[in-house]
Each structure stands twice: as structure tokens, then as C-alpha cells.
Amino acid sequence: MRRISIDKTEPGVVLGKTIYTDSFDVLLHKGVVLTKDYIIRLKARGYTTIYVDDVETADVVIKDPISDKIRTMATKDIHKVYKITQASLVKIEADTTDAVIKSINTPKFKNAFQHNPIFIHLCNNLNHFLEGIMSQDVLSGLNSIKSFDNYTYEHSVDTAVISTIIAKRLMLSQDKLKQVAVGEFLHDIGKIFIDEKIINKPGKLTPEEFETVKLHPVYGYELLKDVEQIGSVAAHIPYQHHERQDGRGYPRGLTGTNKLDMGLLKFREGDRLIMLAEIAAIADFYDACISDRPYRKGLSPDLVYELIKTGSGVQFNKELVDCFLSVVPKYPVGYxxxxxxxxxxxxxxxxxxxxxxxxxxxxxxxxxxxxxxxxxxxxxxxxxxxxxxxxxxxx
Ligand SMILES: [Fe+2]
Ligand SMILES: [Fe+2]
Structure with missing residues (x-):
């Protein structure tokens, strides 16, 4: 099997991995022979890369880090949690940051969120996700098939996969692994409180628009901070995933110690980064950079690997980067x-x-x-x- 750009795909090739719709139902099963019409439709839906089976690469095994079943379950749940939260947003008519935060914290909005069966389902299924990851010590690749519409949800699962494997390598407890997974699943949920036109803008953001986007960690934290099933530590993953070691990140410009925090994993709220969010910062950067977006092609994984090495000690926690490099391959299988x-x-x-x-x-x-x-x-x-x-x- 191999990974191939949709632009280079010729009719007659055999699909190597099942492709799902943006609501995560099967669109095309693996084994289907692609026709010209299928290829046109996949392009129209914003799929940029697919997997194909051919004779030359028949011996190449592209191992998924999690099964299709678990990936679909997680992406479907994350998608639904976004949608139900977006639906209850209609009543929020606030345009200043403080007003949005106030609206998020109204008991009615919070209750609707935390008691929603979909959200509860997502939390209850964390163990299945972790079981899917448990047998793996390293990644051979991420292998999600992203489109314009499913990007946010597939990206959330992929960052959770990378972060969980790092956390597992560090031998963190099952509780911490759960916090990593749920914090990553919802790390960008704050984006739903920002104008969709800015979030989905195909071109470069203006400085003002970028300032608005920089509020998504704050909104995510405000939504999740006192939700019982999430817990305060996991809520800090969305809050801190864009912070940097050197204090030049956002939203608060926190600094890191560049060391593993094995003994101090008890959470301390304050002006210091927590390790679970430092893991998320690396995983988020990696997956966002290698993924194709409507306004740019994804960077090659070996280049992003080098960028993370360059950012070690400055942008990313130095000791965590060493751990990342020991579980993520520079050249993923199938590329x-x-x-x-x-x-x-x-x-x-x-x-x-x-x-x-x-x-x-x-x-x-x-x-x-x-x-x-x-x-x-x-x-x-x-x-x-x-x-x-x-x-x-x-x-
Ligand atoms: Fe983010
Ligand atoms: Fe992200």
C-alpha cells in the first residue's frame, strides 16, 4: 500500500483504506476501484491524499495507530460535541471577549454542555481509545484521511494519538493518559466561539483576525474548566497548547522549564506551563504542519520533524522533544x-x-x-x- 496525492491519482487504482464522509459514515470502501468520477468527487469534497493498493507496494504494510472503528467513534463524537455546542450558541450574542466568557459560564449553557449525552459518550469511551493505543510504543505514521470538512476532528484525534504515545513512553498513569486524550480531543473547541469566517478563511489572517483566533485557548478553557468529567488539569491542555518555553506563546505568555515534570505532576495553577500541555504543543504543531489545508499544502513530515528539533528549548520543552523524536519516525511509512x-x-x-x-x-x-x-x-x-x-x- 502507498499514500498518494489525489492530484496524481489515476482511474483504475484500488483504494487501500476506507474513506469516510464528513459526518464519518463510509463514503468509499477499501478495495473499490476508483473511477474518474470518484476521483473528481473526492477532490470536490476536499480530500487531498488517499491510500492505494498496487502490486509494486503490496508488501508495504501501513499500520494504523488505532483501528478504523475506534477512530470513527472518536471523530464522530468530537464532531457531534462541536455541533451540539455550536447549536446552543445561537443564544450567545456577545462580541467582546469578556461577554463571550460570561455567556460560556452561564449555568444554562454549561449544564447543556456537560449533561449532553454525546459529550458523556465521548468521555465514557476514552478507555476504548486508550486500549487501541496501548499496544504501541512508537508510531509508523498517522494515516488519517483528512478533508476540508473533517480536518478539525481528525486533527483532534491525531494530536491525541501522538500525545498519548508520548505520555505512555513517559510511563504516566492511566489517569494522566485519560486527561491527555480528552484534553487533546477538545483542544481547539474554543474556535467555535470565534466567527467562522475567520476560522475558515482560506488566506492569510490580518493582524486583528489573528488576535481574535488567539482567544480560542481561553474560550476552550472557560468551557471545560469546571466540567466534572474533564477536570481542571485536562482543561489546561486547551488553555496552554499554544504557549512556548520562551514565553512568546499565547494567550498568557507562560514559560517552561525545558525539563520533564515527573515528580510534580500534581497540578499547580499559576503562571507555569503544565507538562501535559507541553506535550500537546508538540503534537498539535506536528499534525497541523503535515496536514493539507485549503490555503496551503502540508509540509513534508521530515521537514516538520526538523522544525521541532530546531524549536527544542525555545518553542518546545527540550526533554519532551527528545521523547517525541523517539516515538515519531522522521519518514513515516507509505510516504x-x-x-x-x-x-x-x-x-x-x-x-x-x-x-x-x-x-x-x-x-x-x-x-x-x-x-x-x-x-x-x-x-x-x-x-x-x-x-x-x-x-x-x-x-
Ligand atoms: Fe489551537
Ligand atoms: Fe490544533
Whole structure:
């Protein structure tokens, strides 16, 4: 199986992973042969990348971090929680920050939120999500199929997947893992209190619009802070996920210690970042950067990996970045890649597998030569290759 841009998809290819609608019902089952019409419709719905099965990549196994069933259940619940909260918003007619916060905190609005069966269902199903993650020590890729409409919900699940695997590597308790998962599922929920036209603006935001968007962590926190099923710690994940170690983040400009907080996990409200939110900051940045958006293509995962390394100690908690680099591969399985140097320079192919012990040197499968001509596939294990062979992902 391989990952392929919808723009390069030709009729006749076999779909490798099921595609769901924006309300998470099946749109096209895996195994379906794509026609020209299907491809046009997928493009129209804003799908930018799909997975296909073909003979050349039949041996490439793209392992999902969570099953389709659990992913669909989580995305569906998050989607519904957003929708029901948005629906009860009609009664909020406030345009200043303080007025919005006051409206969020009215008992009627809060009660409607926390007693909603969908929200309760989301909280009750956290264990299923965690069970799905438990068997994994490292990621081989995220593999969600995002569209313009499902982005927010798939992004929320993907950030929860990365964060939970990091938290698991740090051997945090089951309670902490639950806080990580629910805090990540709802980390951007504050965006529903901001004008949709700004949130969905396809172009660059004006400075004023950006100031408005920067309020979403505050609104998310105000919504969740005293909700019993969430708890104060998890509510600080939405609140702090855009803060930075150097104090140049938002909304409060908190600073971090660049150290793991293994002994001090008891929550202290104050002017200091909590580790669960520092984990979220890395996961959120990674997933947001690699994802395609209506106004820009996603960056390649190896580039984002390097950006996170560069941000270590400045933007992101240094010791957590080290942990992130030990669980997320530089080149995820299934991605298209190009050789940058050596005897296979400019040959292209895909990332075939990753070694959990050496995540940055995968096995690759070369499928085209430097003239873009198809070749008999050549497998190269970068971990045991005699010379240095540099590669980069592309899409
Ligand atoms: Fe955010
Ligand atoms: Fe986000």
C-alpha cells in the first residue's frame, strides 16, 4: 500500500483504506476501484491524499495507530460535541471577549454542555481509545484521511494519538493518559466561539483576525474548566497548547522549564506551563504542519520533524522533544520519497518500513529512476546501507 496525492491519482487504482464522509459514515470502501468520477468527487469534497493498493507496494504494510472503528467513534463524537455546542450558541450574542466568557459560564449553557449525552459518550469511551493505543510504543505514521470538512476532528484525534504515545513512553498513569486524550480531543473547541469566517478563511489572517483566533485557548478553557468529567488539569491542555518555553506563546505568555515534570505532576495553577500541555504543543504543531489545508499544502513530515528539533528549548520543552523524536519516525511509512544523494540520486519511491529502534533510518522501496521511468523495485535498508544516503519525503 502507498499514500498518494489525489492530484496524481489515476482511474483504475484500488483504494487501500476506507474513506469516510464528513459526518464519518463510509463514503468509499477499501478495495473499490476508483473511477474518474470518484476521483473528481473526492477532490470536490476536499480530500487531498488517499491510500492505494498496487502490486509494486503490496508488501508495504501501513499500520494504523488505532483501528478504523475506534477512530470513527472518536471523530464522530468530537464532531457531534462541536455541533451540539455550536447549536446552543445561537443564544450567545456577545462580541467582546469578556461577554463571550460570561455567556460560556452561564449555568444554562454549561449544564447543556456537560449533561449532553454525546459529550458523556465521548468521555465514557476514552478507555476504548486508550486500549487501541496501548499496544504501541512508537508510531509508523498517522494515516488519517483528512478533508476540508473533517480536518478539525481528525486533527483532534491525531494530536491525541501522538500525545498519548508520548505520555505512555513517559510511563504516566492511566489517569494522566485519560486527561491527555480528552484534553487533546477538545483542544481547539474554543474556535467555535470565534466567527467562522475567520476560522475558515482560506488566506492569510490580518493582524486583528489573528488576535481574535488567539482567544480560542481561553474560550476552550472557560468551557471545560469546571466540567466534572474533564477536570481542571485536562482543561489546561486547551488553555496552554499554544504557549512556548520562551514565553512568546499565547494567550498568557507562560514559560517552561525545558525539563520533564515527573515528580510534580500534581497540578499547580499559576503562571507555569503544565507538562501535559507541553506535550500537546508538540503534537498539535506536528499534525497541523503535515496536514493539507485549503490555503496551503502540508509540509513534508521530515521537514516538520526538523522544525521541532530546531524549536527544542525555545518553542518546545527540550526533554519532551527528545521523547517525541523517539516515538515519531522522521519518514513515516507509505510516504513518497526522493533520494537526494549518492548512486540513486533523484530516484523516487516510498518509505517501506521503520525500525522502532532506529526511527530515522527506514527501509525504502525505489520505484522510479532519475528520469522518472518505472524500474524493477529496489529495496534499500538505510540502516545497513554502507554509505550515507539522504532522502526527503514529498507529496
Ligand atoms: Fe489551537
Ligand atoms: Fe490544533
Amino acid at each position: 513518497e520519497m526522493r533520494v537526494k544523494s549518492g548512486e540513486y540520486k533523484d530516484y523516487t519511491g516510498i518509505v517501506a518500513s521503520v525500525n522502532p529502534q532506529r526511527l530515522s533510518v527506514p527501509k525504502i522501496l525505489l520505484l522510479n529512476d532519475d528520469q522518472k521511468k518505472k524500474i524493477k523495485p529496489i529495496e534499500v535498508d538505510l540502516g545497513s546501507y554502507a554509505r550515507v544516503l539522504e532522502i526527503e519525503c514529498f507529496s
